Amino acid sequence: MKKRPLSRILFFLLLLLFLVLFAFLGIRTFYHAAYTPETCTETVEELSNPYIGFYHMYGYVPGSDTLSNLPSDDNSDPEEAPGLVMLELNLRQFSNEDLSDLALSQIDTILSAWQKHGAQVILRFLYDWDGEATATEPQNLEQILRHMDQAADIVNRYTDCVFLMQGIFVGNCGEMNNSNYMSDENCTVLMQHLSSVINPSIFLSVRTPVQRRKILDSMELPSAETAFDGSLSSRLGLFNDGMLGTANDTGTYGETSASADTYRSAWVREDELAFQNTLCNFVPNGGEVILDNPFNDLDRAISDLTQMHVSYLNSEHDLAVLNKWKNTVYDDEASIFHGISGYDYIGRHLGYRYVIRGTSLDRSSLTIQLENVGFSVNYRRMDLLLTLVSDTGEVLSYPLSDDSRFWTPGNSTELSVSLPLRELEKGTYTVYFQMTDPSLQREIMIANTFSHSEYGFQLGTFELEKLM
Known part of the structure; x- marks a missing residue:
C-alpha cells in the first residue's frame, strides 16, 4: 500500500485549520460596534411616577x-400626570342593611371617574x-361580610387603578381600633374573607405588624420564591397612621422583644422596624x-422611613411635621440632594427611584447598571x-x-440584552x-438627565461596521 507524502497530509491539516479559523472569525469578529454611552448624571428633580409619593x-x-x-378625565398636560389618591368610602348609611343599588352605582361612578383620570387608588371602606365606630358599625359581623361581597363585585372591575385597600372596614376612621370587631378571631375572619373576594392583584393592608402576624397566625414573611404569588401573606402590607408620632408610633409597636418567642405580641420599635425592613x-x-417630636426630626425620619420601605404618605396630615420638614435643609455635602428641603428629599425617595449608573456594549451584549435609591421597590x-x-x-x-419587583432599595441591578449585530x-x-x-400604560421616569423621546431615555449610540 502506497503511503501519502507527508507534505500532502500537512496541506490538508493546514486547510482544515484555515476553515475552522474562518468559521470562527466569521461568527466572532467580522463586524465591529463602537459604542459611545451618554453621561449617566443623576438628577435631583421630582419624578412623576405611579403608586408612590x-x-x-x-x-x-x-x-x-x-x-x-x-x-376631570382631561389629562392632556403631561406635566400634570395623575398621582396617588386615597378614597374613603363611608358606608354609615347602611350599618344594618345591604348597600342599595344607588350606593353601588355611586361606588362604581367614583372608581370609574378616578380610573379615567389616570390616578392610582388607595381604597378604604x-x-x-x-x-x-362602635356606634356606627353594623350590629353583626355577617353584615360587614355582606358589604365586602357587594363592594368586591365593583372593586374588581378596577384592578388597573386600585393599587391597595386599607383595613377591614371597621374601627375609628377605618383604622382597626376602638371597634366591636377587633378580637383576633374577628380580624382574621374579616381579612381572610376580604382576601377571598378581592382580586389577588390588589394589595391589602392592616394597621400594625402584630395584626398581620395574628391574622396569619405566624411570623411568616414573603420570600423571593413566594412573593407576589397571590396568597394572603404575599399581598398583606401595612398602613401606619401614627407614623413617627412617639417611641411606639402611638400604639403601633409594643414593649415585647422579638426574641421573647411570641409573635402574637407587639414588639419594641427596634424589632418592629427590623420586621418591616424585610416584609x-x-x-x-x-x-x-x-405629632411634631424628635422621632420625626429629619435625620431620624429618613432613617426610619428607609427601614420601613415607605412608599406613600398623606400630603395633608400632620402639617406640623410636614412643615417642619419643609423648613429643614437636607445637609449632606456628599449628596446631590444637599441643600434641598427635607420635605423634598423625602418626597423624592418615597417608593422607588431608579438611577442608571452606567451602560456598556461588549461584543453583542448591551449592559445597563441600574440602582434603586428610593425607600421601596415598585x-x-x-x-x-x-x-x-x-x-x-x-x-x-428588544x-x-x-x-423589576426585586430591584430592592440601596442595591444595584445589572440588565443585559444580546443584540443581533451580525444581522443589522x-x-x-x-x-x-x-x-x-x-x-x-404609563412610562416610568428615571432619575437621570438623559434626553427623552417616544422610545424612552437615550443611553448612547454605536457605529456598526461590517468588515467583509
Missing part, C-alpha cells in the same frame, strides 16, 4: 353623596369619620406622620424595552425579562431604554 384624600358617602368632588420589600407600607412589575433607532429610521425593539445593516444606531407600567 404624597397622596391626597377624598371622602364619599355612598347612598347620600352628590359626588361633587369627582375629578369604613363606617366612621368621627371616632364613634416591606415585598408588600407596600405607608400612612400618615403625626410592587407592580414593569415592562422593560431596549430600542435601537438607525440613522435610516429603522426601529428595532424586551428585557428582568423582574451597517450604520449609526441610537440606543433607548424604556420602562412601562402595563396596567396603566
